[in-house]
Amino acid sequence: MRLPWLGKPAQEEDPYWDFFLNTAPDDVRNSLVTTIRNAPEGAINPVKEDIHTPEVMARHVKELGAYLGADLVGIARTEREDYPFAVLIAMRAAWDPRASPGIGGQLPLQKGLFVSFVMSAWFREMGYKGTVKEPVDNDALAVRAGMGTLDGDGRLVSPRLGPVYVSDAILTDLPLEADG
Amino acid sequence: MAVTLDRETDRQAPESEFPTPYLGRTVRIVGQVENVDTNQMPHPKNSRGELGTALYNWYNNTVSKDPIQRVSSHNHTADKRNVLNAMLSRAEKGKTNARRVPVDDPAAMTRHIKKVAQLFGADIVGIAHSHPAFLYKGNRRYVENLEVGDAHQDETPEELCRKFPYALVFPVAWDYETMQAHRHSIGDASYHLSTQKIHAVIASMVGYIQELGYTVIRGACNPQAVALASGVGELGRNGMIITKKYGARIHLQDAIMTDLPLVPGEPIDIGVEDFCKVCRKCAVTCPTNSISFEGKEVYNGVEKYKIKWLTCYKLRPYTHEHWISCLTCVAVCPYTKPTTWWRDLAVNTLSHTPIPLRPLVVRALKAIDDKFWGVIPQRRVRWLGYDSGIKPGEKVCTVAGCTADHSTHGQAEVGNIGYYYPLKENTNRFVKRA
Numbered sequence: 262m263r264l265p266w267l268g269k270p271a272q273e274e275d276p277y278w279d280f281f282l283n284t285a286p287d288d289v290r291n292s293l294v295t296t297i298r299n300a301p302e303g304a305i306n307p308v309k310e311d312i313h314t315p316e317v318m319a320r321h322v323k324e325l326g327a328y329l330g331a332d333l334v335g336i337a338r339t340e341r342e343d344y345p346f347a348v349l350i351a352m353r354a355a356w357d358p359r360a361s362p363g364i365g366g367q368l369p370l371q372k373g374l375f376v377s378f379v380m381s382a383w384f385r386e387m388g389y390k391g392t393v394k395e396p397v398d399n400d401a402l403a404v405r406a407g408m409g410t411l412d413g414d415g416r417l418v419s420p421r422l423g424p425v426y427v428s429d430a431i432l433t434d435l436p437l438e439a440d441g
Numbered sequence: 442m443a444v445t446l447d448r449e450t451d452r453q454a455p456e457s458e459f460p461t462p463y464l465g466r467t468v469r470i471v472g473q474v475e476n477v478d479t480n481q482m483p484h485p486k487n488s489r490g491e492l493g494t495a496l497y498n499w500y501n502n503t504v505s506k507d508p509i510q511r512v513s514s515h516n517h518t519a520d521k522r523n524v525l526n527a528m529l530s531r532a533e534k535g536k537t538n539a540r541r542v543p544v545d546d547p548a549a550m551t552r553h554i555k556k557v558a559q560l561f562g563a564d565i566v567g568i569a570h571s572h573p574a575f576l577y578k579g580n581r582r583y584v585e586n587l588e589v590g591d592a593h594q595d596e597t598p599e600e601l602c603r604k605f606p607y608a609l610v611f612p613v614a615w616d617y618e619t620m621q622a623h624r625h626s627i628g629d630a631s632y633h634l635s636t637q638k639i640h641a642v643i644a645s646m647v648g649y650i651q652e653l654g655y656t657v658i659r660g661a662c663n664p665q666a667v668a669l670a671s672g673v674g675e676l677g678r679n680g681m682i683i684t685k686k687y688g689a690r691i692h693l694q695d696a697i698m699t700d701l702p703l704v705p706g707e708p709i710d711i712g713v714e715d716f717c718k719v720c721r722k723c724a725v726t727c728p729t730n731s732i733s734f735e736g737k738e739v740y741n742g743v744e745k746y747k748i749k750w751l752t753c754y755k756l757r758p759y760t761h762e763h764w765i766s767c768l769t770c771v772a773v774c775p776y777t778k779p780t781t782w783w784r785d786l787a788v789n790t791l792s793h794t795p796i797p798l799r800p801l802v803v804r805a806l807k808a809i810d811d812k813f814w815g816v817i818p819q820r821r822v823r824w825l826g827y828d829s830g831i832k833p834g835e836k837v838c839t840v841a842g843c844t845a846d847h848s849t850h851g852q853a854e855v856g857n858i859g860y861y862y863p864l865k866e867n868t869n870r871f872v873k874r875a
Binding site for chain 1: 508509511512513518519520521522523524525528529532533534535536538539540542546549550552553556557560561562616619634637638641644645647648649651652653824825826836838840842843844845847
């Protein structure tokens with residue numbers, strides 16, 4: 262609910278808002294989503310850091326995610342032996358990035374990619390695997406991690422934040438405590 | 442290009458195409474201004490080895506022991522692919538959209554651009570009129586760690602300012618809590634992770650303005666001049682832009698120029714001129730004595746507080762085992778406080794006080810600052826398993842609930858005091874070597 266004396270949301274009076282949200286980029290290189298997705302992943306540090314217990318590391322992963330701007334961070338156990346954990350990065354999404362191809366429409370995805378780039382690099386620099394290049398079902402893993410439930414349109418709805426967009430799943434072998 | 446810029450000239454030639462830019466009360470143009478030569482800036486000089494072997498090796502050949510540093514500081518990592526801004530610099534650049542979005546109302550576009558930049562992560566947006574004096578010498582471009590070039594580098598500064606009449610900066614604030622552990626790897630994380638954010642913000646804004654169908658020139662002008670002219674903040678004794686909301690804890694990175702029709706801002710007065718005359722906290726606590734206790738000086742035709750950048754810069758190789766960025770002058774600045782109502786009240790009180798009465802208000806605010814915040818913040822900060830209460834060089838796990846069998850040992854400081862290394866005792870060494 263919006264209080265009447267606060268006026269209309271800024272975007273309702275913005276003649277360029279629709280362009281921002283809905284016009285797909287003419288040159289995809291102008292979108293940071295493309296740039297970050299195409300960036301190669303760095304090497305895994307051959308020297309492993311002295312890490313804390315899985316419960317503490319899970320707490321630190323969530324703390325770093327929030328520090329970098331993630332609205333919600335979940336950890337799910339996967340079925341894979343090479344990457345036993347998935348760290349899910351979710352952002353509040355007032356609009357659905359799947360239906361909003363503009364640079365602004367992709368904003369929840371872009372912000373999530375920023376978090377997952379830095380966090381996966383942090384895993385690798387600590388001497389553990391960390392990749393976002395493996396194809397996985399982000400939403401299914403997010404549900405498994407207890408981040409929310411899927412609505413009729415297949416969007417993840419968090420009990421605390423409402424509709425959220427799971428931008429990325431970082432697969433890792435860093436020992437963590439899974440949620441859910 | 443050289444220009445003579447002063448308020449007198451401005452008054453005599455109001456019809457001038459590029460009148461003297463007014464930069465607020467903290468910086469005054471009083472004489473002949475030579476455009477800043479990027480080749481004489483610290484990082485380029487260091488990259489050519491002109492500042493000595495220790496600094497050259499610090500910048501080019503050191504890898505941090507800290508994994509957060511290795512993912513956030515492009516010149517202290519073994520693998521640049523793990524650092525976002527290094528990846529952004531290598532990415533292919535997009536083109537300007539041939540189908541231009543018409544702008545009938547520059548004020549509406551200004552509101553839109555500010556909203557968009559804030560959604561991308563900018564904490565402040567500054568828009569100024571371009572001015573030939575803001576440009577780098579020889580129409581060069583400068584963006585740290587990035588080879589930038591464009592099709593307009595053969596044009597004169599005046600031609601460039603006519604074509605691209607607006608200059609923008611998108612400052613991003615460092616996190617306040619982690620910045621309290623300055624001269625510590627926690628403070629480094631505050632500084633360097635926000636650097637990654639601002640690189641993402643600038644790249645996003647460049648891409649978006651190009652998608653709107655307008656040209657962007659990156660790294661052509663001095664971001665501090667743009668920040669002053671646009672009202673982002675005022676220049677402090679510590680050589681930093683001090684903003685109303687975040688104090689000195691902001692990154693400016695590089696400015697862009699564009700032909701997108703916008704409405705520029707105006708310089709602000711938040712009392713920095715009055716405060717810095719009295720305060721001197723940054724000068725007292727600078728571990729290298731790089732900040733002047735004296736008044737302003739005229740340098741290159743500009744009257745301002747001038748810091749000794751070389752002594753500041755020379756500290757780094759001596760501390761890189763423990764931390765990279767000092768940040769003391771930012772952390773101790775009374776304007777650098779959490780964004781709370783009492784902070785806003787103090788700044789608003791000062792900026793609404795008539796100028797002749799401000800010294801009284803400043804003395805009162807300074808006394809309050811000294812009483813409640815101390816001369817130098819040394820609060821113990823714990824973040825992600827880091828703890829500024831642990832003696833530098835030692836390792837010990839102080840994380841609550843951690844039962845891991847760590848193979849390291851050490852001793853945590855007792856109480857709520859952080860350990861910030863090295864302190865004032867190194868001052869003379871750096872002054873003598875400067």
